[in-house]
Amino acid sequence: MTKFQDRLAQGGILIADGAAGTRLQNAGLPSGTAPERWNLENPDAIRALHRGYVEAGSDLILTNTFGGSRLRLEMKELGDQTHEINLTAARLAREVAGEEVLVLGDIGPTGQLMEPMGTLTYDQAVGVFAEQAGGLAEGGVDAILIETMSDLNEAKAAVEGARRATDLPILVTMSFDTHGRTMMGVKPGDAAQELWAMGVDAVGANCGRTLTENLEAIQHMREALPEATLMAKPNAGLPRMEGTDSVYDVTPEIMADYAQKFAAFDVKIFGGCCGSTPDHIHAASRVLRG
Numbered sequence: 001m002t003k004f005q006d007r008l009a010q011g012g013i014l015i016a017d018g019a020a021g022t023r024l025q026n027a028g029l030p031s032g033t034a035p036e037r038w039n040l041e042n043p044d045a046i047r048a049l050h051r052g053y054v055e056a057g058s059d060l061i062l063t064n065t066f067g068g069s070r071l072r073l074e075m076k077e078l079g080d081q082t083h084e085i086n087l088t089a090a091r092l093a094r095e096v097a098g099e100e101v102l103v104l105g106d107i108g109p110t111g112q113l114m115e116p117m118g119t120l121t122y123d124q125a126v127g128v129f130a131e132q133a134g135g136l137a138e139g140g141v142d143a144i145l146i147e148t149m150s151d152l153n154e155a156k157a158a159v160e161g162a163r164r165a166t167d168l169p170i171l172v173t174m175s176f177d178t179h180g181r182t183m184m185g186v187k188p189g190d191a192a193q194e195l196w197a198m199g200v201d202a203v204g205a206n207c208g209r210t211l212t213e214n215l216e217a218i219q220h221m222r223e224a225l226p227e228a229t230l231m232a233k234p235n236a237g238l239p240r241m242e243g244t245d246s247v248y249d250v251t252p253e254i255m256a257d258y259a260q261k262f263a264a265f266d267v268k269i270f271g272g273c274c275g276s277t278p279d280h281i282h283a284a285s286r287v288l289r290g
């Protein structure tokens, strides 16, 4: 058993971290700049991001590599630094996490459409994800988290890619932001069944729109898979614009209230996505740990 699997088996809920992108923007990341660039150019800001969540009570933190696939980095002319960015991000998270807190190597979508809607082939996608997972594994992560997926085929390619690069545990969450389905029309129960059948260590929902919609997605997953290990990392609601700022109205108290509703479906890992802060995570961890 890996360290991550051992912690999962211990019972109790594991608290993940909250948003990275919105936090880094607040810390001065210029709009339009890839957050992944700061792994190399502003490592102190990344350490501070991680430290904020560790101090708030996170049992596991995500590397700052959501957009760290070569395809996504190429859009920001960072493709040549794919390996270095993932390796460095993993080391930064590991440095702050120490041995007590677990590090999840974060992998988001490539940003490209797969065949037949687009031109990205399944094999190409597997290769792209394998490269990213390889850098993360080399940097010392405890598991790979594939998240915010819309296309089930892309999620599967990511699982296969991660497996090609490493033996680490794999978690997969998709974003159900379009009338209870992903943007590509995938239903939560179907996604959970297909991904769980691949033998991953956890499946779930993240990002999305509201806490209620995320909760419904988790409910469908639980109905489809009574025994599966589930993970939820919902947004702090939908942002509204105030001038040029995105404002999230979900308070830490509301997040904590919902955390208990997610726990009622026996969610094993709970954290926040866009708009959530260390205060949200701290509030959730207080109620979930009793």
Ligand SMILES: [Zn+2]
Binding pocket: 206, 207, 208, 235, 273, 274
């Ligand atoms: Zn999000």
